[in-house]
Amino acid sequence: MSDTLLIRNVRPAGGAATDVLVRDGRIAAIGAGANGGDTSCDAGGRLMIPGLVEAHTHLDKSFWGMGWHKHTAGPALIDKIETERRNRREFGIDADRQSGRLVAQMVKMGTTHIRSHVDIDTETGLAGIEGVMAMRERLKDVIDVEIVAFAQSGLLIRPGTLELVDQAMAMGAEVVGGLDPCAVDRDPKGHLDAIFGLAQKYGRPLDIHLHERGEMGAFSMDLILERIRALGMQGKVAISHAFCLGMPDVDHARRLIDELAKERVALVTTAPASSPAPAVMACLKAGIVIAGGSDGVRDSWNPYGMGDMLERATLVGLRNNFRRDEEMELALDVCTYQGAKVMEIADYGVAVGCKADFVILPGETVCEAIVERPADRTVVKRGRIVARHGELTQPIA
Amino acid sequence: MSDTLLIRNVRPAGGAATDVLVRDGRIAAIGAGANGGDTSCDAGGRLMIPGLVEAHTHLDKSFWGMGWHKHTAGPALIDKIETERRNRREFGIDADRQSGRLVAQMVKMGTTHIRSHVDIDTETGLAGIEGVMAMRERLKDVIDVEIVAFAQSGLLIRPGTLELVDQAMAMGAEVVGGLDPCAVDRDPKGHLDAIFGLAQKYGRPLDIHLHERGEMGAFSMDLILERIRALGMQGKVAISHAFCLGMPDVDHARRLIDELAKERVALVTTAPASSPAPAVMACLKAGIVIAGGSDGVRDSWNPYGMGDMLERATLVGLRNNFRRDEEMELALDVCTYQGAKVMEIADYGVAVGCKADFVILPGETVCEAIVERPADRTVVKRGRIVARHGELTQPIA
Numbered sequence: 001m002s003d004t005l006l007i008r009n010v011r012p013a014g015g016a017a018t019d020v021l022v023r024d025g026r027i028a029a030i031g032a033g034a035n036g037g038d039t040s041c042d043a044g045g046r047l048m049i050p051g052l053v054e055a056h057t058h059l060d061k062s063f064w065g066m067g068w069h070k071h072t073a074g075p076a077l078i079d080k081i082e083t084e085r086r087n088r089r090e091f092g093i094d095a096d097r098q099s100g101r102l103v104a105q106m107v108k109m110g111t112t113h114i115r116s117h118v119d120i121d122t123e124t125g126l127a128g129i130e131g132v133m134a135m136r137e138r139l140k141d142v143i144d145v146e147i148v149a150f151a152q153s154g155l156l157i158r159p160g161t162l163e164l165v166d167q168a169m170a171m172g173a174e175v176v177g178g179l180d181p182c183a184v185d186r187d188p189k190g191h192l193d194a195i196f197g198l199a200q201k202y203g204r205p206l207d208i209h210l211h212e213r214g215e216m217g218a219f220s221m222d223l224i225l226e227r228i229r230a231l232g233m234q235g236k237v238a239i240s241h242a243f244c245l246g247m248p249d250v251d252h253a254r255r256l257i258d259e260l261a262k263e264r265v266a267l268v269t270t271a272p273a274s275s276p277a278p279a280v281m282a283c284l285k286a287g288i289v290i291a292g293g294s295d296g297v298r299d300s301w302n303p304y305g306m307g308d309m310l311e312r313a314t315l316v317g318l319r320n321n322f323r324r325d326e327e328m329e330l331a332l333d334v335c336t337y338q339g340a341k342v343m344e345i346a347d348y349g350v351a352v353g354c355k356a357d358f359v360i361l362p363g364e365t366v367c368e369a370i371v372e373r374p375a376d377r378t379v380v381k382r383g384r385i386v387a388r389h390g391e392l393t394q395p396i397a
Numbered sequence: 398m399s400d401t402l403l404i405r406n407v408r409p410a411g412g413a414a415t416d417v418l419v420r421d422g423r424i425a426a427i428g429a430g431a432n433g434g435d436t437s438c439d440a441g442g443r444l445m446i447p448g449l450v451e452a453h454t455h456l457d458k459s460f461w462g463m464g465w466h467k468h469t470a471g472p473a474l475i476d477k478i479e480t481e482r483r484n485r486r487e488f489g490i491d492a493d494r495q496s497g498r499l500v501a502q503m504v505k506m507g508t509t510h511i512r513s514h515v516d517i518d519t520e521t522g523l524a525g526i527e528g529v530m531a532m533r534e535r536l537k538d539v540i541d542v543e544i545v546a547f548a549q550s551g552l553l554i555r556p557g558t559l560e561l562v563d564q565a566m567a568m569g570a571e572v573v574g575g576l577d578p579c580a581v582d583r584d585p586k587g588h589l590d591a592i593f594g595l596a597q598k599y600g601r602p603l604d605i606h607l608h609e610r611g612e613m614g615a616f617s618m619d620l621i622l623e624r625i626r627a628l629g630m631q632g633k634v635a636i637s638h639a640f641c642l643g644m645p646d647v648d649h650a651r652r653l654i655d656e657l658a659k660e661r662v663a664l665v666t667t668a669p670a671s672s673p674a675p676a677v678m679a680c681l682k683a684g685i686v687i688a689g690g691s692d693g694v695r696d697s698w699n700p701y702g703m704g705d706m707l708e709r710a711t712l713v714g715l716r717n718n719f720r721r722d723e724e725m726e727l728a729l730d731v732c733t734y735q736g737a738k739v740m741e742i743a744d745y746g747v748a749v750g751c752k753a754d755f756v757i758l759p760g761e762t763v764c765e766a767i768v769e770r771p772a773d774r775t776v777v778k779r780g781r782i783v784a785r786h787g788e789l790t791q792p793i794a
Contacts, residue, residue, distance in 0.1 A: 068761040071721050248645070273670035274718035303720055304711065304768050314701065318712070321671035323700055324468050364465040371701050375772070 004028075004036060005383060007360065010043035012350045014366045017045050022356040025383035030352055041385075043360050043378075047369055049332065050350050051112025051357035051381065052309035053339025056207075056240050056268040056293025059099035059116040059135070059145070060128040061088065063298045064307070065397075066098075071303045077183065077211060081153050084300035085123055095131025100139065100397035102297060102307055107142050107396060108387050109308040110359035110377045114143060115207070115268075115293070115343055117150035117177055120168055122160045129168045142386045142396060146343055148207050150177030155194055156185045162194055169202045178208030181220045188223055196227045205236040205344075207268070210244065213276060217244025221256055228263045235264040238342050240293070242267050245283075246276025254282075261286040266342045269334070270295045271312070271319035280320045280334060281327070291339035292316055309335040310373045317370065328367045356383040401425075401433060402780060404757070407440035409747045411763045414442050419753040422780040427749055438782075440757050440775075444766055446729065447747050448509025448754035448778065449706035450736025453604075453637050453665040453690025456496035456513040456532075456542070457525040458485065460695045461704070462794075463495075468700045474580065474608060478550050481697035482520055492528025497536065497794035499694060499704055504539050504793060505784050506705040507756035507774045511540060512604070512665075512690070512740055514547035514574055517565055519557045526565045539783045539793060543740055545604050547574030552591055553582045559591055566599045575605030578617045585620055593624045602633040602741075604665070607641065610673060614641025618653055625660045632661040635739050637690070639664050642680075643673025651679075658683040663739045666731075667692045668709070668716035677717045677731060678724070688736035689713055706732040707770045714767065725764045753780040 005022040012018065012030065021029040021036055028036075061084065063069050069091060073083040087093065095118070106114065118128045129149065136145040149168035151161045155178075169176060178195040181188035199206045212220050221244060228237055239260075245253050245267075257278075260267070266289040267278050283290045292312045297305035310332075316322070317331040340348035347355045360378040363369030379387040386393055402419040409415065409427065418426040418433055425433075458481065460466050466488060470480040484490065492515070503511065515525045526544065533542040546565035548558045552575075566573060575592040578585035596603045609617050618641060625634055636657075642650050642664075654675075657664070663686040664675050680687045689709045694702035707729075713719070714728040737745035744752045757775040760766030776784040783790055 068765045071725075071764075073720065075718075271670070273668070273712070273716040298768070301720075303722075303725065303764060304715065306769065315670070315715075318701065319670040321472075323470065323698075325700075328468075328700065367468075367700060368465045371695070372703065 003383075004038050005380070005385070006035060006040035008040060008042045009045055010048045010360055011045060012048045014047050014363070020048065022380065022383045025356055026347070027350065027352055027354050027356050046360045047363045047366060048350060049359050049361070049366065049369070050336045050340075050348060051359060051379070052110045052335055053291065053343065053345070054106060054111045054114040054293055054309055055291035055339040055342050056270065056295055057114060057116050058119070058296045058299060059102050059114065060095035060118045060132050061093055061296065061299045062098050062102040063091070063093070064098060064105060065101040066091065073300060077180070080301050085121065085153060087300045088124065095128040096134045097397070099132045099135040103135065103139055103143050103145070104392060104396035105307040107379060107381070108377070108390065108392055109306065109310065110361070110379050110387075111307070111309055112144065112357035112379070112381050113339065113343055113345055115146045115148060115175070117148040117152075117207070117209070118173070119152040120149055120161065120164045121151065121153040122158050122164070126164060126168055126171070129171060129173060133172065139396060141384070142381050144345075146175060147173040148175040148177040149173040151179060154184045155179070156187055156190050166198060169198055169204065175205050175207050176202070178206060180209060180212050181223065182216050183212050188220055192223050192227055196231060196233070199233065199236070200231060205238070206233070207238040207240055209240050211241050213243045214247045217242070218247065218252060218256060221260075225259050225263055225265070228265065238266040238268055240268040242269070242278050243276045245278035257282060257286045257288065261288050266291065268293050268342060269316070271316040273315070273319060277319060280316060280330065284330065289338055289341045290334060291342040292335040308373060310370060313370045314373065325365070325367050328370055332366055332370055357381055400780075401435050402777070402782070403432060403437035405437060405439045406442055407445045407757055408442060409445045411444050411760070417445065419777065419780045422753055423744070424747065424749055424751050424753050443757045444760045444763060445747060446756050446758070446763065446766070447733045447745060448756060448776070449507045449732055450688065450740065450742070451503060451508045451511040451690055451706055452688035452736035452739050453667070453692055454511060454513050455516070455693045455696060456499050456511065457492040457515045457529050458490055458693065458696045459495050459499040460488070460490070461495060461502060462498040463488065470697060474577070477698050482518065482550060484697045485521065492525040493531045494794070496529045496532045500532065500536055500540050500542070501789060501793035502704040504776060504778070505774070505787065505789055506703065506707065507758070507776050507784075508704070508706055509541065509754035509776070509778050510543075510736065510740055510742055512543045512545060512572070514545040514549075514604070514606070515570070516549040517546055517558065517561045518548065518550040519555050519561070523561060523565055523568070526568060526570060530569065536793060538781070539778050541742075543572060544570040545572040545574040546570040547606075548576060551581050552576065553584055553587050563595060566595055566601065572602050572604050573599070575603060577606060577609050578620065579613050580609050585617055589620050589624055593628060593630070596630065596633070597628060602635070603630070604635040604637055606637050608638050610640045611644045614639070615644065615649060615653060618657075622656050622660055622662070625662065635663040635665055637665040639666070639675050640673045642675035654679060654683045654685065658685050663688065665690050665739060666713070668713040670712070670716060674716060677713060677727065681727065686735055686738045687731060688739040689731040705770065707767060710767045711770065722762070722764050725767055729763055729767055754778055
């Protein structure tokens with residue numbers, strides 16, 4: 001396999017056509033007439049965008065490739081949690097196999113980096129973590145996966161779970177997960193002290209699912225902010241969903257946004273159409289990093305999803321009423337550069353010296369690519385072509 | 398060309414595989430072993446759904462096929478109206494050509510019936526109406542188009558417009574259009590008396606764009622209901638958008654829904670992610686017909702859109718938090734049967750005796766088809782295959 005790759009006639013970020021030379025897994029040169037590649041390909045004037053960043057998903061429990069499963073969960077959070085544990089047993093969801101299948105789809109769609117929450121509970125123990133770890137070792141040449149040790153069924157209400165999360169961190173999970181300190185664990189102080197304690201013990205960041213709406217979510221967010229201040233964890237905490245920032249009391253939401261910005265708390269959003277949600281523009285203007293994620297894809301929670309972060313960019317745009325080109329470009333930023341910031345990906349982007357993780361796809365402009373989401377994507381990971389015109393170059397999973 | 402078509406091994410609405418015989422533009426028989434077709438095709442166990450119904454779009458002003466145009470309109474309604482009239486001149490939007498291009502895309506995606514609002518104003522006069530009428534005559538074998546005579550720039554605030562709308566109805570437009578009686582025309586009584594007057598004069602139904610939110614929209618809706626009662630126009634009025642039904646005062650919204658049901662007012666929604674919107678389930682439960690539409694596709698208002706009503710079903714599902722299979726099926730119902738009711742399409746559906754307007758596409762279940770929106774669609778219109786596996790069988794436009 002060649003160490004260098006020359007891509008001719010490609011338009012980074014929709015700009016003028018140029019040539020891009022990739023060497024040793026990095027972008028070595030950008031400019032017309034760049035040369036030196038053992039392998040060259042003509043991109044035919046297609047766009048080049050950085051690899052898509054999936055900053056919030058659940059690889060371990062997707063039904064991807066298992067046929068259609070009727071969605072039977074009730075509307076409440078706890079219904080989904082209970083249904084999911086039952087489905088995992090009944091359907092035989094294997095975390096290694098299923099995460100690999102979903103990764104294959106995501107790679108094909110142009111995702112180069114994934115943060116996956118992985119379930120830990122007293123039934124499954126660490127099987128999910130082990131499965132996703134085995135998958136990422138197997139697929140390390142085509143994807144970067146960061147694992148969040150996540151007590152989906154509750155951390156304190158199911159005794160023994162905290163110890164399992166502790167073990168997952170010892171095994172090498174990168175991020176400590178949290179979940180609705182009031183609504184699920186019924187003990188916000190206990191929950192937050194526990195997860196911040198683990199984050200301190202392992203010197204790792206936190207990513208907290210916060211579905212709690214309105215004043216309850218704002219209360220949990222306040223408690224999170226207090227702990228960040230007390231422990232000096234600025235820049236080390238992400239809050240996923242953060243529905244409470246879409247609360248009716250906009251002054252309160254505004255105050256929370258200012259505090260999140262001050263303590264450098266990042267947000268991760270799916271841009272949900274049916275829930276209150278953080279307004280992307282307001283967050284960006286306040287200086288908050290806000291990334292995008294699919295959340296579950298075809299699982300017990302969510303029957304939707306193609307594992308496509310370009311579709312997520314469309315949904316971010318629609319949810320935030322982004323119509324002007326510069327607004328739509330922000331929607332893609334949420335699914336690329338913003339995600340890279342949340343995951344602290346070094347040397348990310350389309351510039352000389354950056355890691356060669358990028359996507360080449362049709363489109364007159366970046367906005368057109370967001371709207372059309374063409375299947376014809378060529379994906380480069382670590383300088384190697386892993387998908388060409390929408391097909392994986394080698395089988396994955 | 399053959400008058401009969403036998404489709405073998407197809408699954409209507411995701412049910413058991415069977416055969417469907419089409420004769421003289423209608424479904425003549427459904428059942429294993431149906432025969433008699435001059436032409437037969439094996440659907441390979443694919444799904445069969447009725448033709449998608451686009452109940453609210455603007456064919457006349459799409460940029461489809463004209464390259465990417467930077468979106469420059471400001472956030473207010475009036476910005477979009479003014480920008481659009483300027484763009485129409487500057488970009489050379491020809492209603493005949495552009496409506497044909499968009500119809501070609503919509504047909505490929507499986508749409509068999511379209512209700513299109515068509516702009517009428519003192520600048521363009523009736524050119525848009527004439528253009529769309531010419532297009533629909535040209536393409537009458539592949540699509541049914543219903544025209545709404547629509548004063549996009551205001552009916553009364555631009556003198557002369559009402560007379561033009563009157564002429565459009567005389568020319569054969571099927572539906573009288575209305576637009577934000579308070580917010581745009583600044584004269585709700587004047588606006589509504591005028592459009593109801595035209596509806597009475599021509600014995601045609603009404604379709605009123607109502608973007609007005611909260612109490613203002615509720616006020617306009619009240620005035621509409623009064624006129625329906627006074628004129629006995631039950632079942633003859635549709636309100637598009639109806640954002641006010643997503644108003645914070647849920648009791649007020651509930652009372653409006655009950656009144657709309659009583660007067661048999663239909664609704665048409667895009668299921669917008671960034672606006673208040675009528676809740677589909679609440680409307681259906683109240684007995685209201687609620688159809689779906691793309692609204693503008695790639696035009697001065699809206700840079701998004703693939704002209705795909707299956708994508709609209711996804712967006713209806715996401716907006717309404719439809720996750721259970723039976724809820725997702727309702728999302729498709731909004732984009733098929735509900736639209737057929739709004740447009741009063743006779744003999745619509747997948748049953749013996751119905752017009753042979755349907756789509757064959759991959760998918761284990763209807764829900765999977767909604768989620769995946771496969772490009773591989775075979776579309777039958779008036780008993781003829783107009784698109785096969787995602788490609789038009791003959792050039793359109």
